[in-house]
Amino acid sequence: MTPARTYRRYAPATLAQAxxxxxxxxxxxxxxxxxxxxxxxxxxxxxxxxxxxARHAYGDEAGQPPGPMWLDVTWGAEGLCMVLAxxxxxxxxxxxxxxxxxxxxxxxxxxxxxxxxPLIRSAVDRLEYRTEGARNLMTxxxxxxxx
Amino acid sequence: xxxxxxxxxxxxxxxxxxxLDASVVGVLRHDxxxxxxxxxxxxxxxxxxxxxxxxxxxxxLVSTLKTALGRQVEVALCSLAAxxxxxxxxxxLDRVFDIxxxxxxxxxxxxxxx
Numbered sequence: 001m002t003p004a005r006t007y008r009r010y011a012p013a014t015l016a017q018a019x020x021x022x023x024x025x026x027x028x029x030x031x032x033x034x035x036x037x038x039x040x041x042x043x044x045x046x047x048x049x050x051x052x053x054a055r056h057a058y059g060d061e062a063g064q065p066p067g068p069m070w071l072d073v074t075w076g077a078e079g080l081c082m083v084l085a086x087x088x089x090x091x092x093x094x095x096x097x098x099x100x101x102x103x104x105x106x107x108x109x110x111x112x113x114x115x116x117x118p119l120i121r122s123a124v125d126r127l128e129y130r131t132e133g134a135r136n137l138m139t140x141x142x143x144x145x146x147x
Numbered sequence: 148x149x150x151x152x153x154x155x156x157x158x159x160x161x162x163x164x165x166x167l168d169a170s171v172v173g174v175l176r177h178d179x180x181x182x183x184x185x186x187x188x189x190x191x192x193x194x195x196x197x198x199x200x201x202x203x204x205x206x207x208l209v210s211t212l213k214t215a216l217g218r219q220v221e222v223a224l225c226s227l228a229a230x231x232x233x234x235x236x237x238x239x240l241d242r243v244f245d246i247x248x249x250x251x252x253x254x255x256x257x258x259x260x261x
Contacts (some may be wrong), residue, residue: 015170023166023199040230047201051169101239107216110209115202115238122237 005032007073011050012066013058013086018050021071025082032075034145041123042082042142046071048116049084049138057088057136079125080145084138091136093117093129150178158189158257160250164196167204175204179211183220189257190215193250195226200234212244221245223253 007028011017026043030036050069058067070085096117103109121127126141148171151162161182167175182190192208208224215222225247227235235241247253 015168019166019168019170019199019201037233040233043199044201044230044234047168047199051201051203055169102243104242107213110213110240110243111238112206112209112213113202115205119202119234119237 004074004076006075008071010068010070013050013053013069013088014066015051015054017066017069018047018054021050021069022047025071025073028073034075034080035147038123038142038145038147041119042080042140045120045123045140046082046084048120049140052091052116053084053086053088056091057086075145078143080142082140085135087134088136090131091129093127093138148175150175150182152178152182152185154185154187157187158191158254159185159187160191160193162193162196164198166199167197167207168199168201169203172203172207175207176210179207180214183211183215183218187220189221189223189254191223191225191250191253191257193226194224194231195228197228197231200231202238205234205238205240209240209243221257223247223257225249225253 007025009021009024011021022043025046026039029039029042053069067086067088072083074081098118099111099114100109102111124140125143128139130137148163148165148167153160159182212222223245226249227246247256
C-alpha cells in the first residue's frame with residue numbers, strides 16, 4: 001500500500017513564481033521516488049497551469065498585482081492528485097479547442113500558442129475544473145504514478 | 148536562462164541553458180532575434196544545457212523558425228536534453244524542426260544544403 005504523502009504551497013501568481021512552484025513540485029515528486037520520465041510531465045503540467053493563472057486569471061503581464069494561488073499535491077492509494085486553486089477569473093479548459101498537429105510543410109500550422117493545455121492533458125489521466133465559492137480549482141489525477 | 152552566441156563564417160551557434168519558460172520568454176525572444184539579425188545563413192541552437200521548456204519557450208522557438216524562414220536563414224536544433232526531446236515529441240514539433248545530435252552534425256548537414 002502506498003503511504004500517503006502531501007505537499008502544500010501558497011505563492012503569488014506571477015510568472016516567476018509559476019516556474020519556481022513547478023520546480024519545487026518536481027523536486028518533491030523526485031524525493032518521493034516517482035519516475036523521472038513522468039515527473040518531467042507533471043512539473044511541466046504545474047508550470048502550464050500556474051502560468052495560465054498568472055497570465056489570465058490575474059493578468060500578471062498587464063501590471064496588475066498578483067493574486068494568490070495554492071497547490072495541494074497528494075499521493076495515496078487512489079493515485080496522485082494535484083489541485084491548483086486561485087481566486088481570479090474562471091477559465092473553462094473544455095472550451096479550449098485542441099490544436100491540430102503541425103504540418104512540417106505548412107508554416108501557418110506551426111503553433112505559437114495553445115500548446116499548454118494539451119501538454120497538461122498528456123501528463124495526466126484526468127483533468128477537472130470547477131468553481132467553489134470564490135475559488136477556481138483545477139485538479140489533475142494520475143491513477144498509477146509509479147508506472 | 149542564459150544564452151551565449153558564437154559567430155562563425157556563415158553561421159551562428161547560440162548555446163541556451165537553464166529554463167526556457169514563460170518568466171524568461173521576453174529575454175529569450177530578444178536573444179533569438181539578436182542572433183537572427185547577425186546576417187548569417189544558419190542559426191544553430193545548442194540546447195544541451197536546457198533543463199526545462201514550457202509552451203512559452205517552445206512558442207519562442209517556433210516564432211524564431213518562422214521569422215528565419217522569411218529571411219532565408221536555416222535553423223537547426225542540436226544536442227537536445229531529455230526535457231526538450233519530451234516536449235518536442237508531445238507537441239509533434241520534432242517533425243517541424245531540423246534536429247541534430249550535436250553542433251558538428253548540424254553544421255555539416257546545413258552546410259551541405261544549396
